[in-house]
Amino acid sequence: MDLRFYQRKRIFVTGHTGFKGSWLCRMLIGAGAIVTGYSLDPPTAPDLFSHADLAPHMTDVRGDIRDFATLWQAFSQARPEIVLHLAAQPIVRESYRDPLGTYETNVMGTVHLLECVRRAKAEGWAPRSVLNVTTDKVYQNREWCWGYREDEPLDGFDPYSNSKSCSELVTHSYKSSFFADGSVAISTARAGNVIGGGDFAVDRIIPDCLRAVEKGQPIAVRNPHSTRPYQHVLEPLAVYLMIAQKQYEDGRFQGYYNVGPDECDCLTTGELVDLFCRTWGEDARWENRAEANAPHEANFLKLDCSLLKSTFGWKPRWHMAECMAMTCRFGKVWLAGGDIAGEMDEEIRNFLAEQSEK
Numbered sequence: 001m002d003l004r005f006y007q008r009k010r011i012f013v014t015g016h017t018g019f020k021g022s023w024l025c026r027m028l029i030g031a032g033a034i035v036t037g038y039s040l041d042p043p044t045a046p047d048l049f050s051h052a053d054l055a056p057h058m059t060d061v062r063g064d065i066r067d068f069a070t071l072w073q074a075f076s077q078a079r080p081e082i083v084l085h086l087a088a089q090p091i092v093r094e095s096y097r098d099p100l101g102t103y104e105t106n107v108m109g110t111v112h113l114l115e116c117v118r119r120a121k122a123e124g125w126a127p128r129s130v131l132n133v134t135t136d137k138v139y140q141n142r143e144w145c146w147g148y149r150e151d152e153p154l155d156g157f158d159p160y161s162n163s164k165s166c167s168e169l170v171t172h173s174y175k176s177s178f179f180a181d182g183s184v185a186i187s188t189a190r191a192g193n194v195i196g197g198g199d200f201a202v203d204r205i206i207p208d209c210l211r212a213v214e215k216g217q218p219i220a221v222r223n224p225h226s227t228r229p230y231q232h233v234l235e236p237l238a239v240y241l242m243i244a245q246k247q248y249e250d251g252r253f254q255g256y257y258n259v260g261p262d263e264c265d266c267l268t269t270g271e272l273v274d275l276f277c278r279t280w281g282e283d284a285r286w287e288n289r290a291e292a293n294a295p296h297e298a299n300f301l302k303l304d305c306s307l308l309k310s311t312f313g314w315k316p317r318w319h320m321a322e323c324m325a326m327t328c329r330f331g332k333v334w335l336a337g338g339d340i341a342g343e344m345d346e347e348i349r350n351f352l353a354e355q356s357e358k
């Protein structure tokens with residue numbers, strides 16, 4: 001895979017000020033794409049977006065996905081050929097604190113975006129390829145040892161997971177109701193947890209690790225025994241770009257795709273933090289701080305990615321040791337006040353080079 005396809009393509013990215021969105025825009029800008037981003041301000045402070053040298057190289061629109069009129073204005077001005085929808089309230093614990101805001105953003109945000117596509121089609125122009133980024137948490141979690149397949153029931157437990165299940169269903173309805181003629185190819189991608197440099201979210205494990213080592217404190221781990229499919233952030237982003245390209249070129253590739261690591265990289269949070277401490281070195285260490293009355297979170301979650309593999313010949317590129325090496329390297333550049341955009345470009349180059357060699 002290389003990104004030459006994206007040169008001079010007009011791309012509309014929602015959620016561009018977030019963790020994944022910043023990395024994605026860096027990839028697209030490096031490929032020569034014409035990028036418009038639509039999001040609220042960065043969700044964290046500090047944030048990756050302002051350190052990634054993105055704003056001068058793209059159209060950076062700040063707006064709420066719940067505000068259809070403003071979204072449509074940005075969308076119709078950008079006239080995208082490809083749409084990548086990442087804007088969301090993505091934190092499980094925050095969804096317990098604010099279920100209403102989470103559903104409004106994650107469900108109505110998807111409706112608004114697809115409504116823009118429908119309206120563009122009615123006006124005689126429309127993007128040819130749309131990708132809705134959901135999550136591995138969309139499935140009804142049965143706490144079993146098998147990976148979930150794309151055709152299993154969508155019924156996330158907590159408001160975040162469930163709002164993403166709803167976002168999937170909204171996508172299904174728009175596809176069959178308005179785009180069954182094949183004029184616009186629409187897919188969803190259900191990715192697992194990602195790690196990588198530049199994530200500062202609260203209630204996520206790698207940002208928690210970095211905050212602790214920066215202060216010289218032990219890392220507090222809430223759920224050391226829960227198993228998650230972890231990947232480097234570049235892994236799903238490359239898949240999003242691959243699906244968006246393939247379905248642009250041939251609408252028969254549109255579908256619903258799981259994106260996750262191989263079995264060997266589904267770790268417990270405790271194992272992940274062990275690996276972080278070994279890779280970081282110095283005095284990094286962690287403590288079990290399981291909470292007695294913590295809100296429910298799934299304990300065991302794995303994805304079956306056979307569909308993605310058999311359709312596109314895809315396989316994950318970086319195993320956990322490499323992912324953690326990159327994440328810690330980035331963290332050290334960050335703490336030293338180094339060149340963040342340069343570090344991102346180098347990681348992207350290494351990742352893509354590895355893809356094309358195998």
Ligand SMILES: NC(=O)c1ccc[n+]([C@@H]2O[C@H](COP(=O)([O-])OP(=O)(O)OC[C@H]3O[C@@H](n4cnc5c(N)ncnc54)[C@H](O)[C@@H]3O)[C@@H](O)[C@H]2O)c1
Pocket residue numbers: 014015016017018019020021038039040041042043063064065066085086087088089090105133134135136191192193194195201
């Ligand atoms: N990070 C992960 O491990 C992970 C795993 C699976 C899926 N995802 C999905 O990937 C996407 C991006 O996640 P992330 O980790 O980069 O999250 P993030 O919180 O870093 O970024 C979220 C982005 O959405 C924007 N946003 C939030 N509410 C908005 C609103 N009302 N209107 C407009 N923009 C709004 C934010 O400004 C930001 O740009 C989300 O859809 C998330 O559900 C993330």
